[in-house]
Amino acid sequence: MEKILASIITIGDELLIGQTVDTNSAWMGRQLNDAGIWVQRRVAVGDDREAIVRALDEEGKLSHIVLITGGLGPTADDITKPVLLGYFGGKLVQDEPTLARLMSFFEARKLPVLERNVAQALVPDSCTVLQNMRGTAPGMWFEKEGKIYVSMPGVPHEMKGLMESEVIPRLQERFTTPTLLHHTLITYGMGESFVAERLTGFEAALPPHIKLAYLPSYGLLKLRLTSVSPGKTSAATEMKTAFDTLRSLLADVAVAEADEPMGVILGKILLEKGLTAGTAESCTGGNIAGQITAVPGSSRYFKGSVVSYANETKMNLLGVKAATLEQYGAVSEQTVREMAEGALKTLNVDCVMAVSGIMGPDGGSGEKPVGTVWIAVGGKNDIRTTLHRFRYDRSRNTDMTVVAAMNELRKWLKL
Amino acid sequence: MEKILASIITIGDELLIGQTVDTNSAWMGRQLNDAGIWVQRRVAVGDDREAIVRALDEEGKLSHIVLITGGLGPTADDITKPVLLGYFGGKLVQDEPTLARLMSFFEARKLPVLERNVAQALVPDSCTVLQNMRGTAPGMWFEKEGKIYVSMPGVPHEMKGLMESEVIPRLQERFTTPTLLHHTLITYGMGESFVAERLTGFEAALPPHIKLAYLPSYGLLKLRLTSVSPGKTSAATEMKTAFDTLRSLLADVAVAEADEPMGVILGKILLEKGLTAGTAESCTGGNIAGQITAVPGSSRYFKGSVVSYANETKMNLLGVKAATLEQYGAVSEQTVREMAEGALKTLNVDCVMAVSGIMGPDGGSGEKPVGTVWIAVGGKNDIRTTLHRFRYDRSRNTDMTVVAAMNELRKWLKL
Structure with missing residues (x-):
């Protein structure tokens, strides 16, 4: 054909x-x-x-x-x-x-x-x-x-x-068109070349009409299998086999088995578990909430967000202590933890993401350079914090932080 | 050349x-x-x-x-x-x-x-x-x-x-390159063809090396003059004359005199007036705050936001009355006004934008179809509300609402 x-x-x-x-x-x-x-x-x-x-x-x-x-x-x-x-x-x-x-x-x-x-x-x-x-x-x-x-x-x-x-x-x-099939596995946390190294044998063994593409996207790596073939049935079976192998090879870094935005991936888990969520955002300025609410029906699990850009707002709305801000600074494990605790209470939700970081171009220091981000995720009495260092411009640092925060909550929910 | x-x-x-x-x-x-x-x-x-x-x-x-x-x-x-x-x-x-x-x-x-x-x-x-x-x-x-x-x-x-x-x-x-000059006027509220009608004579009278382009962008209309010429001095003078005429012809709908994002335009006015701002967002889910904080240095005038996606959050964090929500609904002039009043207090800012609307694809009704959005902007004892009806999909309705809200606050600040 x-x-x-x-x-x-x-x-x-x-x-x-x-x-x-x-x-x-x-x-x-x-x-x-x-x-x-x-x-x-x-x-x-x-x-x-x-x-x-x-x-x-x-x-x-x-x-x-x-x-x-x-x-x-x-x-x-x-x-x-x-x-x-x-x-x-x-x-x-x-x-x-x-x-x-x-x-x-x-x-x-x-x-x-x-x-x-x-x-x-x-x-x-x-x-x-x-x-x-x-x-x-x-x-x-x-x-x-x-x-x-x-x-x-x-x-x-x-x-x-x-x-x-x-x-x-x-x-x-x-036109009579051939059957084009795509199947995408999303991973996080392993560089493109390391994934490729692990997949060397897999790639070599793929049938000639199935192609593998590597698509890095804000810290995520999308692995897309594409099959072009005239016959529907065998193509679907071959694709399933190839995808199953791919998934098993990357089980430790897999995030999702379809090319969906992180907001959709997270929403599905929250719905499945019957949990509500909210965010406390400093450096991301509402962008995490924005990506979550971009999903139709997100009101079933998302209650809201406190965008605490000013320290005053962190204290007034989230109950972050003045002493914490003074001693450790706004971008610190202690502050982001208190932001998360505050958001859990004030938003009355089952789980939260809280972020505080320095997006650039200004505001960096030797100890906390531009791109330093603290993320806290979790629920009552179970909050996990992680430190991230992004190395890009303001806009990209923000996008990377949004994805990282959602991925941290996803991991916490999957525990 | x-x-x-x-x-x-x-x-x-x-x-x-x-x-x-x-x-x-x-x-x-x-x-x-x-x-x-x-x-x-x-x-x-x-x-x-x-x-x-x-x-x-x-x-x-x-x-x-x-x-x-x-x-x-x-x-x-x-x-x-x-x-x-x-x-x-x-x-x-x-x-x-x-x-x-x-x-x-x-x-x-x-x-x-x-x-x-x-x-x-x-x-x-x-x-x-x-x-x-x-x-x-x-x-x-x-x-x-x-x-x-x-x-x-x-x-x-x-x-x-x-x-x-x-x-x-x-x-x-x-390479020795010619001088390319661009100057953009941004307008809001007048359709492309009506602007074009008003500019018919202006366009006809433009020198042959100056070109006018119409660029609609989420409710805004950008009018870009481009001059291509080898001699620097005369080009700049001619461009200035053309732009001054353009500006005077569209004074009633002009928003900005440079191709800048709405967040930058609004930020400059707030800085100039020495005012602080915040947002109370329902349907935009944090995207207004996201656009404002995309601007480096926005912490000088932006304190934060309450993303009150759930009615519960509107009541708990913004003090919207249960009776208001019950009688008029979440998407109503009354609710959005109370959201604005609540945000002014709780965020302790000089002015706010509050929005509540139906972005789609679900949630519309005969009386309030998808795309219905109420916006409230203003400061203490001076809140203005406007009703907007967008006719697009969820993503575009959201983008249009973000621009509309920032433009309403811009107009209020310019009064």
């Missing part, structure tokens, strides 16, 4: 000068992959006719499917539509369903409809219009020399709506 | 299947842009020899500079180095400074040095080695037919270190 190949073209100067991080492509890559379509290239180009045409030419040669996002807004820097019109031919015609939705969109918001908005309902008659239920710019499906090109807005939730309701179903109808 | 063009190639299957979001390219784009180098294309390809070689060929034809990240790790899926060796020729030799750093790295961590680690010190003798002070894989600078190719590790903080200390300085030495 032929491998179905796709390219993603994202259009916009903001991507090239780094004003916008491209999260669309990653999301699209996951969806296409799940549908058995292999994204082989992603290309970002500016708001420039020649650059867009070159990308269409090149990607059309290499891939069966070319997905294009961006440049469909109502302003002068949005040139994707005229470029596509020139590329695929035809003339602009009004798409009635888009116009009707557009009118009711502005009516509902009691806003006047501008000519530039009405112009968004104009589409090349050389395309099939894909209705965008979440915005004003429609999707456009073109075909040329047996290749498929789909243009979508760059606004993430509009693009996602079009992908889910229109693009993926139409592609699945059009 | 010739425009200096760059391409960025990122290597790794994890980018194509969407397991990793490419934040490196955005950061590199900003740095290169600041140095007067225009990134014209960004290409992501998989861990595949043929795909990498094709990208090197293509981008080398189009750009003066080709920056490559990824695929330099110690594991079997890291194939960038052998591919570069084949492409640029030469043989592998040991780089002594890298080997020395590598040995001391493992020694400091009391870890054994594996052969696969030692292999990271092997480099093609056809390259200039760029010392990576933050990791084990060195950077490699190649030249071929007048074009420059630089390979760096994909680990963000290692790549950043190499870019700052080696790549950017060397490129600036090599």
Whole structure:
């Protein structure tokens, strides 16, 4: 069976000068992959006719499917539509369903409809219009020399709506795709090269259509097995065998058996054990709570958090003693332990994570350099503390601390 | 003066299947842009020899500079180095400074040095080695037919270190670059097409080398002016004139006059006014505090936060009345006002943001659909509440709420 190949073209100067991080492509890559379509290239180009045409030419040669996002807004820097019109031919015609939705969109918001908005309902008659239920710019499906090109807005939730309701179903109808299987094991605490060393024999013995990838992610290491094969049944069995071996080889450092965020992993354990949790955060400033509550339904086990950024707040809300802060400092085993004890009481929860550290760039000292973090986790009369030293910038130190704190609580819960 | 063009190639299957979001390219784009180098294309390809070689060929034809990240790790899926060796020729030799750093790295961590680690010190003798002070894989600078190719590790903080200390300085030495100027005005509360309508005349009157871009971002709209010109002095004056006009045209919706995160904008106002702040967060789960504390030095004005995810926590820590919760519900003007009043007292701060809403996917009702958010901001005896309705998914609703809350406090502070 032929491998179905796709390219993603994202259009916009903001991507090239780094004003916008491209999260669309990653999301699209996951969806296409799940549908058995292999994204082989992603290309970002500016708001420039020649650059867009070159990308269409090149990607059309290499891939069966070319997905294009961006440049469909109502302003002068949005040139994707005229470029596509020139590329695929035809003339602009009004798409009635888009116009009707557009009118009711502005009516509902009691806003006047501008000519530039009405112009968004104009589409090349050389395309099939894909209705965008979440915005004003429609999707456009073109075909040329047996290749498929789909243009979508760059606004993430509009693009996602079009992908889910229109693009993926139409592609699945059009192509017979191989079965792509992924299975990810997440580990913590062992460096990439040491894991690789342990897996040397395992990797050498993998069947040729199963591939192992190493993906370090904020202190976690994700080990992803990918199988590409036409026959469903045998692929699943082989994958299971390979994954079982992988898991047994790394049992001592395994964190999870699926590619899930730490908030989901921790939430499942809390639900299973019927325990409630909370956090007392200094240096992470609410980011642990933020990751826990990013999970729908987290209100079933998460009650809340005290972000005690100031020492005053540590004392007033968590009952940390002034003497402790004075004698040992805010970043110390003693303080973080008292923060945890205070949070257990004041939040009335079964278990907590408490963190205090120095994220940088300022505030470090010889004894406590930037990246020094104390973490306390546990429940009543059973609090465990650990010292961590991260070596990065403020943002990455914070992300690493969030993952480390959740992992410490996970380990405590698993004892 | 010739425009200096760059391409960025990122290597790794994890980018194509969407397991990793490419934040490196955005950061590199900003740095290169600041140095007067225009990134014209960004290409992501998989861990595949043929795909990498094709990208090197293509981008080398189009750009003066080709920056490559990824695929330099110690594991079997890291194939960038052998591919570069084949492409640029030469043989592998040991780089002594890298080997020395590598040995001391493992020694400091009391870890054994594996052969696969030692292999990271092997480099093609056809390259200039760029010392990576933050990791084990060195950077490699190649030249071929007048074009420059630089390979760096994909680990963000290692790549950043190499870019700052080696790549950017060397490129600036090599090329005479034009002056690229950017100036961004941030607005809130007016749709992109309405802003564009108001700016029609302004845009038409811009000099040909100044370009205006519209960048919607979580409810904010960023308007970026970019000037590309060889002569420093006149460019700055023209840019200033254009920006002053832009600002005066959008005075009623302007939020900030630089492309800064909302946390930075708010922090500057608080510092300037000498006020302290805190948050009481339900649906945002600590993310407002997280964005405020992402700013170095935020401890000068931010004391902390109560993340009151459970009603119990709203009552115990913020003093929200049981009767209020019962009569009006957790997502109501009354509740969010009491949360703000409670936070002012318990955190002992001059001003607060309090939010309560329904982020989805569950929990919505006819009267209070998903996306309904109440925000209260203000200080003692002066609390203002606003109702917001977002129409997105959980993650985006949360992000929009964080920005909206910070903007409401900004407006209150500016009164």
